[in-house]
Amino acid sequence: MIETMSVRVIVREAGVSDSPTDLALLDDGERARAERKRQATPFVTGHALVRRVLGELLDRDPATLVFERRCTTCDSVKHGKPHLVDTPGWHFSLSYTPDVAVVAVAQGVEVGVDVEDLTDADFEGFAGATLARDEAPGFADLTGHDLLVARARVWARKEAVLKATGHGLVVDPSEVLVSGPLEPPALVDWRADEPRPSAISIADVALPAGDHRAAVAALTAEPLEVVVGPSVR
């Protein structure tokens, strides 16, 4: 019998809300960043969620966790993909909208998560901004709500890939081709100058928030086992 291995990705979401308890979990640097945000609440909810989920998984006090960022493109430590300082092997990714924050955690592989509000996919130039020309036919027969769901799903897959690799939108999402909105998630082609990741798996994430779509990606050839936990609040 051939045993299929899978990589477990733990996903937790939280509804954005103003919470002194969340704020109290953040360190000075995070609080300073929150103060500079036009909308601080989603940032605070998201970063508190990261701390809660990692604190729970590592059995550590969430407020004592220390993070660093490093940019894949320019090596700066002032921006880029965040990681835990003293806990090698644990990887996480954060994404948030004005209403929802989502965190994904994986052990031993880089992971990326992205959550998209359907209303943000409701603009005329979506295809030009995000799709390769040969991806457009996958959307041709879709209209209304179905079209927005399809756009948000594909956009979340692409951004999850670019957050797993750490490139972010330095790589043009139209150069990262993923399967069509009605097909199982997969990386189809990588046309960016930056090196293609040696392996990547993608999974859609079912969220309770029906007006959002989310996806995770991890740098592995194994299929992903996505474990969506209870809402953390």
Ligand SMILES: CC(C)(COP(=O)(O)OP(=O)(O)OC[C@H]1O[C@@H](n2cnc3c(N)ncnc32)[C@H](O)[C@@H]1OP(=O)(O)O)[C@@H](O)C(=O)NCCC(=O)NCCS
């Ligand atoms: C990463 C990025 C795709 C996030 O997009 P977004 O839709 O605005 O935001 P999301 O809510 O999905 O994710 C934000 C979180 O992603 C994480 N993140 C930031 N940069 C990241 C990167 N390069 N790779 C993976 N994750 C990253 C952070 O946790 C960030 O939260 P924070 O800003 O509150 O710390 C986008 O901000 C980006 O492309 N940044 C890179 C720009 C850059 O690096 N420019 C300079 C290159 S020298």
